Amino acid sequence: MVVYFLGELQTSGWDWYREYKEKSEPLVMKHGGKYLIKGGKSTKLEGTGELPSAYVLLEFPDEESARGFYNDPDYAPMIKLRQASGVETDVVIIDGFEESA
Secondary structure, X not given: OOEEEEEEEEOOOOOOHHHHHHHHHHHHHHOOOEEEEEOOOOOOOXXXXXXXXXXXXXXXXXXXXXXXXXXXXXXXXXXXXXXXXXXXEEEEEEEOOOOOO
């Protein structure tokens, strides 16, 4: 079943992003993932909470692939880079919708 990997990022600066992007994008592809959303403008239609600085939405063929990306030893330094840069991030894996036959 397809799963989605959703990140919500809150940051005051993007100095870290060039290195992060350069090293993490190939890892997403290595694990069968693809980007559906990478930042971009967002507009709140309902709710009172603050919008994050950016959303990132990845699609993976299954949960094992999504976890494989996140737990890849080559990705660990990118998590540390993001966290050390003061980025507050929420990351979730969400099951995709399966049409019933």
